[in-house]
Amino acid sequence: MKETDSEVGILLENTPAISLRGLTKSFGSVHAVSNLDLDIASGEFFSMLGPSGSGKTTVLRMIAGFELPTAGTVVLDGTDVTKLAPFDRDVNTVFQDYALFGHMTVLENVAYGLRVRGIAKATRSKQAEEALEMVRLGGFGGRKPAELSGGQRQRVALARAIVVKPKVLLLDEPLGALDLKLREQMQIELKQLQRELAITFVFVTHDQEEALTLSDRIAVFNSGHIEQIGSPRELYEQPKTNFVAGFVGTTNIFDEDASALLFGKRIRSTMRPERIPVFEQPTQGARQGRVIEAIYLGSATRIHIKLDAGPTITALVRAGSDAEQQWHRDQVVQVDLDEKNLVKLETN
Ligand SMILES: Nc1ncnc2c1ncn2[C@@H]1O[C@H](COP(=O)(O)OP(=O)(O)OP(=O)(O)O)[C@@H](O)[C@H]1O
Numbered sequence: 001m002k003e004t005d006s007e008v009g010i011l012l013e014n015t016p017a018i019s020l021r022g023l024t025k026s027f028g029s030v031h032a033v034s035n036l037d038l039d040i041a042s043g044e045f046f047s048m049l050g051p052s053g054s055g056k057t058t059v060l061r062m063i064a065g066f067e068l069p070t071a072g073t074v075v076l077d078g079t080d081v082t083k084l085a086p087f088d089r090d091v092n093t094v095f096q097d098y099a100l101f102g103h104m105t106v107l108e109n110v111a112y113g114l115r116v117r118g119i120a121k122a123t124r125s126k127q128a129e130e131a132l133e134m135v136r137l138g139g140f141g142g143r144k145p146a147e148l149s150g151g152q153r154q155r156v157a158l159a160r161a162i163v164v165k166p167k168v169l170l171l172d173e174p175l176g177a178l179d180l181k182l183r184e185q186m187q188i189e190l191k192q193l194q195r196e197l198a199i200t201f202v203f204v205t206h207d208q209e210e211a212l213t214l215s216d217r218i219a220v221f222n223s224g225h226i227e228q229i230g231s232p233r234e235l236y237e238q239p240k241t242n243f244v245a246g247f248v249g250t251t252n253i254f255d256e257d258a259s260a261l262l263f264g265k266r267i268r269s270t271m272r273p274e275r276i277p278v279f280e281q282p283t284q285g286a287r288q289g290r291v292i293e294a295i296y297l298g299s300a301t302r303i304h305i306k307l308d309a310g311p312t313i314t315a316l317v318r319a320g321s322d323a324e325q326q327w328h329r330d331q332v333v334q335v336d337l338d339e340k341n342l343v344k345l346e347t348n
C-alpha cells in the first residue's frame, strides 16, 4: 500500500487527469454536491464511495458533461472543460444499466462509438473485435445482447467504452446488477484491464469492500461533500471521523464517556473488531464480559460482548487461531483492549 501511496504522490505531481475546484451542484433546494476540490492522477484507479444520495453520480455526471455545475470548474488534463459538451471531452462512461442496443449485434454495439466518429468499417470491426478480446469475449461479436448473461453484457458495455480509447473512464456502479460470484470475478478483470490500458478509472460504488479491493485511492462521500480521501489502508486504519470509521468496514465506536471509562481519555475513538483478542482464561489487564451473541461466519466468528465495565463491543476472532474454541451466548470471556489499537476520531 505504501508503494501505491507514493506512486499516486508522484503521479499527482504531473498534470492531474481530473481536477475539480469548488464544484457545486444544487437541484432547487437540494445541495447534491457542495464545494468539492479533488485531483485525480493520470492512470489512477480512483473510487467514490458513499451511501445512497451522497452525490457520487452527480459528480460523475459533471465530469462527463451531462450535468452543468451550479458553481466551480472541471479541468481535464489541464484544460477547463466545464462548459464543453460530453462528446467534446476525452471521457467515456459506463452506466449501471449497460444501455446496450438490443437490435444490434455485440460487435455493432462495441463499434458504435467508432462509427459515430466516422471510422471506416473494416477498421472499426477490427478494433471492436480487439476490445471484445480484452474483456474476454472474443468470438461473441455475432450474438445479440439478449443472448448473453448479465456479466457478459456488462463486459460488452465495458468493451464499448474502451474501444474509443478514452483517457478517462467513468464507471457508475458497473457491477451493481451482478451476483456476488460474478461481481468478484469482474472486479479482478476490471483491475487487470485498468492496468493493461493504463487509463484513469473513476469508479462509483456504495460497496466498501469493492472500493477497498480495487482502488489506489478512495473518496468517502457524505451528504454532498468528501469526508476523507486516502488509500484503502489509510481509510481503514486511520479513519478521521465516525462516519468513515463506520462506513469503511465494521468497527467499535466509543463516545467520550465510553473512552473515558475504558481508557481514561475523554475522546471519541474507534477500535477494529479484529484487533480485539477474546479468550477464556482471566489474565491481568484483560476485561471481563459476557457474550451476547456469537455469529459464525465460516472464516471467522463475530462476537458481541457486554463488558462488565458497561459498554458493549464487537470482536472478530479468525478461524484457525484456536480451532477447537467455540463461542456461545452467555459465556463469560476476557478481552484485551490494547490502547495501541485505539484510533482517535475528530468529533462530529
Ligand atoms: N435531477 C435531479 N433533480 C433533483 N434532485 C436530484 C437530481 N439528481 C440527483 N438529485 C439529488 O441529489 C442528491 C445526490 O444524488 P446522486 O444521484 O448524486 O447520489 P448518489 O450518491 O449517486 O446515490 P446512489 O448511491 O443512490 O446512486 C440526492 O439527494 C438526489 O435526490
Ligand SMILES: [Mg+2]
Residues within 6 Å of the ligand: 056, 057, 058
Ligand atoms: Mg448514483
